[in-house]
Amino acid sequence: MTAHDGWKAIRRRYETAFKKGGAYGWIVTHGERDIAYVVCAMQPMQWSATFQQPTSLWKVLTFFVRPEYRGIGIGRNLFTAMEERISRFGMSARLAGVTAGNDTGIRFLSKRGFKAAWLTMVRFGPSEEPVRFHGKHHIEVAGVDLVTSLKPLWLELHHHHQLVSPNLGPYVEDVPSWSVIRGLLEKGAREGLLLVARAGSRIVGLASAAIHEGGEDFGLSDKWETGKRVAETKFLIVSPDHRGQHVGAALLDRVDEIVTRHGAVDQVIGAVAQNSSAIRFYESRGFRQAWLEYVKW
Structure with a gap:
C-alpha cells in the first residue's frame, strides 16, 4: 500500500x-x-x-x-x-x-x-491447500434453530478468557454475555456463515464468520491493501474434551471454503491477547499477528 x-x-x-x-x-x-x-x-x-x-x-x-x-x-x-x-x-x-x-x-x-x-491476526491471499482432519466429526452449516444449544460452548470460552486474562476484568456475567453472543450467532446463521461440529449427535464445536466490504471495519485499510471483500472468523470454539482432535482445523477448513465462494480471499481472526494456545493454532493456519489493542479501564 x-x-x-x-x-x-x-x-x-x-x-x-x-x-x-x-x-x-x-x-x-x-x-x-x-x-x-x-x-x-x-x-x-x-x-x-x-x-x-x-x-x-x-x-x-x-x-x-x-x-x-x-x-x-x-x-x-x-x-x-x-x-x-x-x-x-x-x-x-x-x-x-x-x-x-x-x-x-x-x-x-x-x-x-x-x-x-485483543490481538487481530491476518492472512492475505488464498490459504494453502488445507490438510483435512474431519475424521469422526461432522461439520455442518447451522440454522438459527440450533443457536440456543450453543450456549454451553460460548460459556466455556467466556470462562477460559477469565482464566487466562484475570487482569482484564471485571467480566460480564454469564446471562447478559450470552444474550449478546446469541444475537451475533443468529446473525451468522441467517447469513449461512455459522458452522457446528458434531461427534455423533453432540455439538462439540462451532465457527461463525462474517464477510465485510474491504478492510475498513478492522482499521486495516490505512495499513494493508486488501481485496474488495474480507472475511472475519468471529468465533471458533471447541469443547474442552474434544480439543487436540482437529475439530478446530476441520471447522476452519469449511470456513475457508465458504468465504472463498463469497469472494473473500483475505481473512482476519482475533484472540484475547493472553490466549497463547489459540494464537499458536492460528499461526499454524497461516495467520500472522498484525494489530494489538490495549485497554485501560
Whole structure:
C-alpha cells in the first residue's frame, strides 16, 4: 500500500469520527513544522459480551511523533494531555492500538497502565491447500434453530478468557454475555456463515464468520491493501474434551471454503491477547499477528 492510499483511508476515518461528534485532535508544532499529533474518538464498547465496562470508550485513532523528536518527552506530554482531557468526560475506559511487534509502542502503553486485550491476526491471499482432519466429526452449516444449544460452548470460552486474562476484568456475567453472543450467532446463521461440529449427535464445536466490504471495519485499510471483500472468523470454539482432535482445523477448513465462494480471499481472526494456545493454532493456519489493542479501564 502506498503512503497516499494509506492517508486517504485514515483521513476518511477522521472525517467520519468528527462528523459523528465526540472526537478531537491535537497537533504539536516546532516553529512552523508539525512534529506530533493525536486523534481520539468516542466509540461503542466493542467487547460488550466480555468485559464489564461502560457502553462507550475513548479510542486513540492515531498517536504519532516524528522519529527525530522522540525520546525528549513530547510523546509523553501529549499523551498525558490527551488523558487529562478524556478524564473530563467522566469516562475511564480507553483503547489504543499498536502494530504487533512494535516494542517501543507496546512499552509506551504499558508504562501508562494499558493492558494487552485483543490481538487481530491476518492472512492475505488464498490459504494453502488445507490438510483435512474431519475424521469422526461432522461439520455442518447451522440454522438459527440450533443457536440456543450453543450456549454451553460460548460459556466455556467466556470462562477460559477469565482464566487466562484475570487482569482484564471485571467480566460480564454469564446471562447478559450470552444474550449478546446469541444475537451475533443468529446473525451468522441467517447469513449461512455459522458452522457446528458434531461427534455423533453432540455439538462439540462451532465457527461463525462474517464477510465485510474491504478492510475498513478492522482499521486495516490505512495499513494493508486488501481485496474488495474480507472475511472475519468471529468465533471458533471447541469443547474442552474434544480439543487436540482437529475439530478446530476441520471447522476452519469449511470456513475457508465458504468465504472463498463469497469472494473473500483475505481473512482476519482475533484472540484475547493472553490466549497463547489459540494464537499458536492460528499461526499454524497461516495467520500472522498484525494489530494489538490495549485497554485501560
